[in-house]
Amino acid sequence: MIRPVPHIGSMAAYALADLGDEDTISLAQNESAFPTSPAAIKAGRDAMSDLQLYPDPEWSDLRAAIAEVHNVDPTRVLCGAGSMELIGCLIRAFSGRGDRVLGTDYGYAFVASASAQVQADYVRAREVDLTVSVDDIIVAVTPETRIVFVCNPGNPTGTLIPNSEILRLRDGLPADVLLVVDQAYAEFADQIHDPAEVFSLTDRGDTVVLRTFSKAYGLAAARAGWGYFPSEIATELRKLLNPNNISIASQAAAAAAIRDQAHMQDVVARTGEIRDRYAEECRALGLTVPQSHTNFVLLRFASTQEAQRADLALRADNLLMRGMGGYGLSDCLRATICEEAVMDRCLLALKGALA
Incomplete structure (x- = not known):
C-alpha cells in the first residue's frame, strides 16, 4: 500500500457545506443572491x-x-x-x-x-x-x-x-x-x-x-x-x-x-435590505442575530437542540442553512441571504420549529 507522509495521512479533508439534493435551496455557501453583471x-x-x-x-x-x-x-x-x-x-x-x-x-x-x-x-x-x-x-x-x-x-x-x-x-x-x-x-x-x-x-x-x-x-x-x-x-x-x-x-x-461598479453596488444594497429585514424578523422570534456586514446572517438559538430542530424544519421544506458546530457554535445556523421569497420561507420554517 502506498502511504502519504504522516502529517497528511492524519489530516481531515477541508469540510465543505452540505448542499442537499437537486430539490434543495442552499443557503449554506454565501453565494450571491443575484446574478453577476x-x-x-x-x-x-x-x-x-x-x-x-x-x-x-x-x-x-x-x-x-x-x-x-x-x-x-x-x-x-x-x-x-x-x-x-x-x-x-x-x-x-x-x-x-x-x-x-x-x-x-x-x-x-x-x-x-x-x-x-x-x-x-x-x-x-x-x-x-x-x-x-x-x-x-x-x-x-x-x-x-x-x-x-x-x-x-x-x-x-x-x-x-x-x-x-x-x-x-x-x-x-x-x-x-x-x-x-x-x-x-x-x-x-x-x-x-x-x-x-x-x-x-x-x-x-x-x-x-x-x-x-x-x-x-x-x-x-x-x-x-x-x-x-x-x-x-x-x-x-x-x-x-x-x-x-x-x-x-x-x-x-x-x-x-x-x-461594473454600479451593478455590484446595487447587488450589495439589495442584499443588505433583505438581510437587515430578515435579521430583525429573526430577532422578533427570540433569536440572537449579530449585526452583519456581509451577505449572510448568523442565527443563534437558545440551545443546540433548538438549532437542530430548526435545521430539521428547514430541511423538511427543502431549505438548507450551514450548521456551525465546526466553529464551536453548535447553537447557531448561518443563513446566506437569498431572494425575499426564499427568506420568507425560511422565516416560516423557523416559526414552526420554535413554536
Whole structure:
C-alpha cells in the first residue's frame, strides 16, 4: 500500500457545506443572491473563443481593472483561484513545522487546514461577543508566531471592526509577523470603511490584504480572488502560485465585473435590505442575530437542540442553512441571504420549529 507522509495521512479533508439534493435551496455557501453583471457574463462568453490558448499568467487586464477601481499599484496585485489559493501559498511561503499561525475563534476555517499541510500550529485568539478582539490577538502572539490572519468582516459571524482597529493591530504586532487581512466580504462594508486605509498598510512591507470575486461580484464559479501585497512578499508568493491559475473566461468576467461598479453596488444594497429585514424578523422570534456586514446572517438559538430542530424544519421544506458546530457554535445556523421569497420561507420554517 502506498502511504502519504504522516502529517497528511492524519489530516481531515477541508469540510465543505452540505448542499442537499437537486430539490434543495442552499443557503449554506454565501453565494450571491443575484446574478453577476451582464457585462461580466458577456466578457466571459466572448473569451471562450480563445479556449485553445493558455490564460494570461500576468492577469494583465484583470490587474489593470483592480488598480483602476481601487487606485492601487497593479504590479503589487496578485490573483489566485479564489482567495483560498492565495491563503494556502502565503502559509506555505512564510510558515512551517514548529511555527504558529494565529487566527481568531471564528476565523476562516481553511486557514487551519492550510497550516496543517505545512505542520504549522494553528492557534485561535479569543473573540469578544463574536467580534475580533485586537487586544486578545496581541496577547496571543508568541515568539513562534509567524502569521496573523484576521477576517474583517468576519465569517461566520458577519461582525466588523473599524479600520482603526486593524491599524492598531498592525502597530501592536512584532515587525517580523505577517498580518493577513482577509476581506472576502469587504464590498458590503466599503461604504462605511474606506478601503484605502487598509490597502496602505501594505506599504510597510509586513501586511497583505485579500479579496475575492465570489461574493459581492457573484462570480463564485469563476474561482477568482486577488490580494494586495508588498513587493517582496509578492515575489516569494509567485514561486508557489500556479502560473496559469485563472482561466481566460474567468479573468475576462472578473475584469468586467469589477469595472461594473454600479451593478455590484446595487447587488450589495439589495442584499443588505433583505438581510437587515430578515435579521430583525429573526430577532422578533427570540433569536440572537449579530449585526452583519456581509451577505449572510448568523442565527443563534437558545440551545443546540433548538438549532437542530430548526435545521430539521428547514430541511423538511427543502431549505438548507450551514450548521456551525465546526466553529464551536453548535447553537447557531448561518443563513446566506437569498431572494425575499426564499427568506420568507425560511422565516416560516423557523416559526414552526420554535413554536
